[in-house]
Each structure stands twice: as structure tokens, then as C-alpha cells.
Amino acid sequence: MFKSNYMHSFTEENYLKTIYHLSTTNSLVVSTNQIAEITNTKAASVTDMLKKLSDKKLINYIRYQGVTLTENGKNAALNIIRKHRLWEVFLVEKLGFKWDEVHDIAEELEHINSEMLINRLDDFLGNPSADPHGDPIPDRKGAIQQKKMIRISEMNQSECGIISGVSEHSSIFLKLLDKLGLTLGTHVLVREKIEFDGSVIIQINEQIDQTISRELAKNILIML
Amino acid sequence: MFKSNYMHSFTEENYLKTIYHLSTTNSLVVSTNQIAEITNTKAASVTDMLKKLSDKKLINYIRYQGVTLTENGKNAALNIIRKHRLWEVFLVEKLGFKWDEVHDIAEELEHINSEMLINRLDDFLGNPSADPHGDPIPDRKGAIQQKKMIRISEMNQSECGIISGVSEHSSIFLKLLDKLGLTLGTHVLVREKIEFDGSVIIQINEQIDQTISRELAKNILIML
DNA sequence: TTATTTTTTTAGACTAATCTAAAAATTTAA
DNA sequence: TTAAATTTTTAGATTAGTCTAAAAAAATAA
Ligand SMILES: [Mn+2]
Ligand SMILES: [Mn+2]
Ligand SMILES: [Mn+2]
Ligand SMILES: [Mn+2]
Secondary structure (H helix, E strand, O other): OOOOOOOOOHHHHHHHHHHHHHHHHHHEEEEEHHHHHHHHHOOOHHHHHHHHHOOOOOEEOOOOOEEEEHHHHHHHHHHHHHHHHHHHHHHHOOOOOOOOOOHHHHHHHHHOHHHHHHHHHHHHHHHHHHHHOOOOOOOOOOOOOOOOOOHHHHHHOOEEEEEEEEEEEEEEEEHHHHHHOOOOEEEEEEEEEOOOOOOOOEOOOOEEEEEOOOOHHHEEEEEO | OOOOOOOHHHHHHHHHHHHHHHHHHHOEEEEEHHHHHOOOHHHHHHHHHHHHHHOOOOEEEOOOOEEEEEEHHHHHHHHHHHHHHHHHHHHHHHHHOOOOOOOHHHHHOOOOOHHHHHHHHHHHHHOOOOOOOOEEEEOOOOOOOOOOEEEEEHHHOOOOEEEEEEEEEOOOHHHHHHOOOOOOOOOOEEEEEEOOOOEEEEOOOOEEEEOHHHHHHEEEEEEO
């Protein structure tokens, strides 16, 4: 078993992951302040770390201009995300955790360093393609197959589909979805879109109708 | 779920575990140099840490006189050992690792902090009482049931028993035991003790006879 | 296009964990 | 019971990651 990639510290890994998430959800180029906000640090600390990651050739960094991940940096980030999501599957599928309970534990487990471990875990779980929140799991080469999903708020009247993901991962949000029966795999049909407040009336699993707020509709992802 | 014990750093946890192991295998009182050797640090660094652990009331420390664990320190150490051994069981039983491959990974996993996680893992594994090396697993209260075992080197001629543990955990030693068929659960009968070099002729599983060196005989533990 | 606001970086300091070298205490040996 | 050797502690530095305050650059507004 040979060591293919360099070791990065716990902290460096968290920065890389943060930059990856920001660059895929917002603009490709990520700013110092954005990173500071997510990592709960100050801009000055971020600047220090950006210099270090740049020295290690994990990011492309020009003063005052924001950063992007290099190929190496992107691979490192994807590997951490792979580990995070596989551990989340393990916690839910094997240990019986709820989907709103696993994130914090996975934040710790994602830093365990063993390629053999994570590949065997992957096999043990049956090589899942998505985590408990519907997020895709990169394969051992870092390839990620993004499914096309739209938010309920973007659906048209009488369109239907299956709940396949969420764009908000807080415990309070996920527990609410549980309560409303809006878990992954649920069939949703848009009955009516209320223009006044952005709320949406949906039919759940071809049975009851329910009104959900715009906030909810914006954060539930549907595969048509 | 309430937080019962304070958080300790990764490093503090490793010192506590080291002190526990030294105080149970050697004398109760542990010296600075012993700790330095196991933790791969220098005596000066150990002294610094001992002051910190003493301030936190995890050890009883008097300058120049060595340390013992307090009740809190012992509980913290046992909790880490519990996690280490449960993870080792998981790696072997669920992911198919060999007993010589799991220690280093468990050294990382033992620092994951979640009581809920470890208790669920315990249940998932069927509440095992020993790890893959035969070492007892403390229960969730820290209680440990030590089985009485003796080394092959201490057995008398024509005594027999079951291999139930090892007192050496290096990969090279464990792989050798595999090769010789001396894994946990193997039945051993002492045929003859060679005085000249301390080697022992044993019968394995009521079948073939084999001569093992004193070094081997000293590190294999038997339950009579 | 100049002035104001916002963002980012630098300067200097702090903490945890480590080190080397030297001093102090303890143990062992003569 | 004194001298020598060993062990342990202190003193003073170093590194990673963080902070606050101030300076510099960029973006926005007048
Ligand atoms: Mn997560
Ligand atoms: Mn997830
Ligand atoms: Mn081990
Ligand atoms: Mn073990």
C-alpha cells in the first residue's frame, strides 16, 4: 500500500472543503470573507491559510483577487467529501441514526486517513451513489455524477417528481421535513403556486394535499 | 443526551492512554521518561503536559516523583481504550481487515467524540467483550472484566488451553502467528519445555506438533 | 473622477505542543 | 557518605493556527 497523496492537516482539509463548496454553489472564484464566514474565523486568519495552501499548490491565489482550487486541491477536497458522505451513509444505514443527526459526527470522521478503510467501507455499504441527504458520493477517483434536480419553488403547476435532495442541511430543517413526511423518495405533485407569498400547495405521495412555505419549497430538490 | 465529561485534546487523550497502559503493565506509578518513550517525545515535553493534566485533575503529579491517574483520568483513558477496541472489532468483523492491520486506523478513530456513536457501534457489533487481539473491551461505564490468562512460557508440561490473547501487537508478530496457525481460539497443549533456549514444543489443535521460540511463547496468552 | 465604503492584507501578539540545552533533584556506586 | 550517573525539570525557542488593530487595495457612490 503506497502513499499517493501528501498529508494535509485537519485545518487545511477543512479550508479545502469549504473552498470547494463555495466554488460550486456560488461563483467559481471564492473570496476571503466568504471562507472566513463558513469556517468561523477572521479574514486575517484566512489570508494566512491561503498563503500556505498556495505554497502547497492546492489553490490558485492572487492577493486581493480570491482563490480557485488547483487540480490537486480539488482532488483533496473531493476525497474529504467522499469520506464525509460515506460515513453519513454508514451512520444512517448501519447504526440507525436519523438524517439530521449525522453531519457533525461525519465532520470528524471525514478526517480519518486510510484509503483502504474508506474503500472497504464503500464496498461494505454497497457502493452507494448518494448520501442520506441525496448528495452524490464521489467515486475513488473523485468522479461525481451530479443528478439534474430542481427546487419545488421552480416547478410549474401540475408538474411532479420525487424528492431526491435538499439544499439546506440544518437539523431543524431536516426534522421538519420528517414531520411533514417530506423525506427522500416521496412523490410530489405541484397543485398550485401561490403568488402572494411564494408558498406552494403540493400533493404528497398521490394522497393528501399540503401547503408549504416558499422557504421550504426553495430547499427541497426534485428529480422529475 | 447530556455531555458528561469535559473535552480533552487529541494529544491529552494520547498521554492519558499511555499513562493508563504503563500503569497497568508496569508499576502503578509512571515516570516521565517512560511516557516520553511511548509517545515519541522528549522528557521536557512530557513534563509540560504533566503539569497541564495535573491542573485538569486528570493525574496526581508531584515533581520528580512520577504520576498516577485520578479517577477522572482513569475514566477518560478507559473510554478511549473502549473506543479503540470497538473500532478494531468493527474493522475486522465488518470490513474484513486482518488483526495485524487495524491498530493504526483505530489510533485515529479512538479520538472521535460521540457517546451516541460509540454506544450504537457497540450494539451494532453485538456488544463484544474482547477485541481482535483478545483484549477486553470496557463497558459504557468503564468496567473491564480481565480474564485470567498465562503465557505459554509459564505453562507446565502437558498443560493445555486456548489461545485467548497476545502481549505483543506488532504487525510482524501477528502475521507470524497467522502463518503458524496460532490464532485466537486455537487449542494448545504443551508437549515439552526445552530448558536450553526456553523454546517450547506444543501440539496445535490436537493435531501437529510444533516448536516455538521463547520469544513467541512469552507473548502468547492462554486461557486454561 | 474624486471621495467614501468595503474588502483584504500586514503587523504584531497569543496558545498549544513541541524542541534543545542547561540546571536541579534523585538514584546509584564507590 | 560523598561522588558520579541518571532522571527530571526549567529556560528559552519554534511552529501551526488563531486573534485584533491598522494599513493598503478595490469597489461603490457622489
Ligand atoms: Mn454532512
Ligand atoms: Mn450529507
Ligand atoms: Mn490496537
Ligand atoms: Mn487491540
